Amino acid sequence: MEAPATLDSLLRDLRIRLQDAGIENPGLEARMLLGTATGQDTAQLIAHGNDAVTAEQAARVDALCQRRCAGEPMAHILGRRSFWTLDLRVSPACLIPRPETELLVEQAVAVIKDLATDAPRVLDLGTGPGTIILALKSERPDIHAFASDRSHEALQQAQANAAELGLRVGLWQGDWLEALAPAAHFHVITCNPPYIAPDDPHLTRGDLRFEPRSALAAAAHGLADLYRVIDTALAHLNPGGWLLLEHGFDQGEAVRRRLEAAGYHGIRTIRDPADHERTTLATKPARPRG
Numbered sequence: 001m002e003a004p005a006t007l008d009s010l011l012r013d014l015r016i017r018l019q020d021a022g023i024e025n026p027g028l029e030a031r032m033l034l035g036t037a038t039g040q041d042t043a044q045l046i047a048h049g050n051d052a053v054t055a056e057q058a059a060r061v062d063a064l065c066q067r068r069c070a071g072e073p074m075a076h077i078l079g080r081r082s083f084w085t086l087d088l089r090v091s092p093a094c095l096i097p098r099p100e101t102e103l104l105v106e107q108a109v110a111v112i113k114d115l116a117t118d119a120p121r122v123l124d125l126g127t128g129p130g131t132i133i134l135a136l137k138s139e140r141p142d143i144h145a146f147a148s149d150r151s152h153e154a155l156q157q158a159q160a161n162a163a164e165l166g167l168r169v170g171l172w173q174g175d176w177l178e179a180l181a182p183a184a185h186f187h188v189i190t191c192n193p194p195y196i197a198p199d200d201p202h203l204t205r206g207d208l209r210f211e212p213r214s215a216l217a218a219a220a221h222g223l224a225d226l227y228r229v230i231d232t233a234l235a236h237l238n239p240g241g242w243l244l245l246e247h248g249f250d251q252g253e254a255v256r257r258r259l260e261a262a263g264y265h266g267i268r269t270i271r272d273p274a275d276h277e278r279t280t281l282a283t284k285p286a287r288p289r290g
């Protein structure tokens with residue numbers, strides 16, 4: 001086959017290949033891949049549609065397109081993913097930021113506002129590439145931001161993102177709240193833990209095949225880490241402080257029940273734009289129960 005001659009014709013060719021591979025947004029992804037291969041943004045691609053493409057550019061975009069057609073996530077191919085107002089670096093070592101997690105960020109921003117505390121201390125557990133904590137710190141530069149992850153590679157990614165965005169976050173390696181000193185207290189604790197059941201067929205589809213299993217799946221039908229965080233976070237919250245959790249669409253009731261049993265108050269669940277229960281928040285009562 002003759003090599004496509006211009007940016008426009010190459011774009012068409014890419015779109016057809018992606019469409020044939022069953023990609024949902026072939027036009028958008030074709031532009032993103034061509035933009036990455038040529039170093040041009042969408043406006044430039046449109047303005048320069050008739051420009052000739054070099055053999056090197058054509059080869060580069062062909063390689064990217066092949067990876068995408070083989071199912072590799074766009075976020076891994078581009079090495080970046082937009083989340084909130086940020087453009088985050090991502091790697092196969094961490095969970096790819098997802099739009100539904102912006103719901104948790106929205107709720108956390110509202111909770112922080114209502115605290116009316118100077119420089120509240122906010123902790124994100126299992127931060128991955130820093131998704132939640134960097135969004136919060138960008139929104140509220142006055143918070144003291146902390147985050148942990150069990151994975152060293154994930155922390156490196158979070159560190160790189162924090163440095164690139166010029167946001168200060170205290171990071172440390174640890175399994176949920178385990179590495180914390182018993183006296184460490186926070187106004188807000190956020191967490192998007194792994195919550196998919198290990199036998200859920202979704203794990204064998206789409207982007208999930210390429211993400212760390214440890215960031216996706218948890219024992220006890222996906223509830224093990226949620227329960228662990230619920231049970232241990234209370235001791236590290238200030239009275240009146242809030243815990244915000246992301247969970248599976250069918251886990252809202254189990255999460256609410258566990259929070260109640262652990263002694264939290266003000267428990268409420270927020271639905272995502274797909275109308276699924278997705279984020280539950282709860283507060284530590286000002287006076288612990290009897």
Ligand code: GLN
Nearest residue numbers: 192193194195196215216
């Ligand atoms: N929401 C993600 C999904 O279902 C899972 C993320 C997670 O386990 N925290 O694809």
